[in-house]
Amino acid sequence: MSLLSTDGLVKDFGGLRAIDDLSMSVDAGEIVGVMGPNGAGKSTFFNCISGVITPDDGTVTFDGSDVTGEAPETLARRGLVRTFQHTRELETMTVRDNVRLAAPDQPGERTIPALVRGDAMRSHEADVRERAEELIELFELDHLADDYSGTLSGGQRKLLELARTLMLDPEMLLLDEPFAGVNPTLTREIADHIRDLNADGMTVVIIEHELETLTELVDRLVVLQQGSLLVEGDPETVLSDERVIEAYLGGEVE
Numbered sequence: 001m002s003l004l005s006t007d008g009l010v011k012d013f014g015g016l017r018a019i020d021d022l023s024m025s026v027d028a029g030e031i032v033g034v035m036g037p038n039g040a041g042k043s044t045f046f047n048c049i050s051g052v053i054t055p056d057d058g059t060v061t062f063d064g065s066d067v068t069g070e071a072p073e074t075l076a077r078r079g080l081v082r083t084f085q086h087t088r089e090l091e092t093m094t095v096r097d098n099v100r101l102a103a104p105d106q107p108g109e110r111t112i113p114a115l116v117r118g119d120a121m122r123s124h125e126a127d128v129r130e131r132a133e134e135l136i137e138l139f140e141l142d143h144l145a146d147d148y149s150g151t152l153s154g155g156q157r158k159l160l161e162l163a164r165t166l167m168l169d170p171e172m173l174l175l176d177e178p179f180a181g182v183n184p185t186l187t188r189e190i191a192d193h194i195r196d197l198n199a200d201g202m203t204v205v206i207i208e209h210e211l212e213t214l215t216e217l218v219d220r221l222v223v224l225q226q227g228s229l230l231v232e233g234d235p236e237t238v239l240s241d242e243r244v245i246e247a248y249l250g251g252e253v254e
């Protein structure tokens, strides 16, 4: 059953059509890879479906509802959450605080004085702390929990970003280049986490240039070119498709 679909999606930037009548869908439980040459429209596609920008035409449907143009926070509450190519944690805050702060309705951000908070608020805070510790442990960031996030390596930042994302308890994760700037060991580790999350029922869509890891991970590949869907299918078929090879200028996909 389709969890996310777009129908006739269009996004223009001035005279440039970045997304051109794009219709595609992702079934619940799938891991789908989105690939395509530079400028093909991958990030713009993610931005349209995650509410970062509003499409000029077409619709985005998530879990049976038309969510076109909804804000990222609203979509996150519905269970659709994305990461960014450049991670967005606060560098002068510890890893632990970064994970805790990613929780929805973060009590620390509220103006209610601590003394008048009810039991519900205290229990929410306890849940947030507990979930944050679970995720820090899951992603093996425990030894770094009290370090400033700014001191982390590229790969550790990606793990932190994943932990922060999971504080929102998503049904579908959109991952924008989760392996960019990550060393091979951490790449394998992140790929394993994605597999585990998927095995637990999470639907995942991944934009990635690192095709070897991507193709090992996904059930299906979708190739974009000039804002349109060029080819989609199982990784082996897609990567041997002449149109895909040509789009990548002769053999780069091998």
Ligand SMILES: Nc1ncnc2c1ncn2[C@@H]1O[C@H](COP(=O)(O)OP(=O)(O)OP(=O)(O)O)[C@@H](O)[C@H]1O
Binding pocket: 013, 016, 018, 036, 037, 038, 039, 040, 041, 042, 043, 044, 045
């Ligand atoms: N905010 C913007 N303003 C103007 N043009 C934009 C904007 N964002 C993207 N574009 C243009 O839209 C087209 C698609 O860009 P997009 O970043 O979505 O491609 P991409 O497939 O993600 O590329 P890459 O692999 O290089 O990240 C490109 O021609 C890009 O220059």
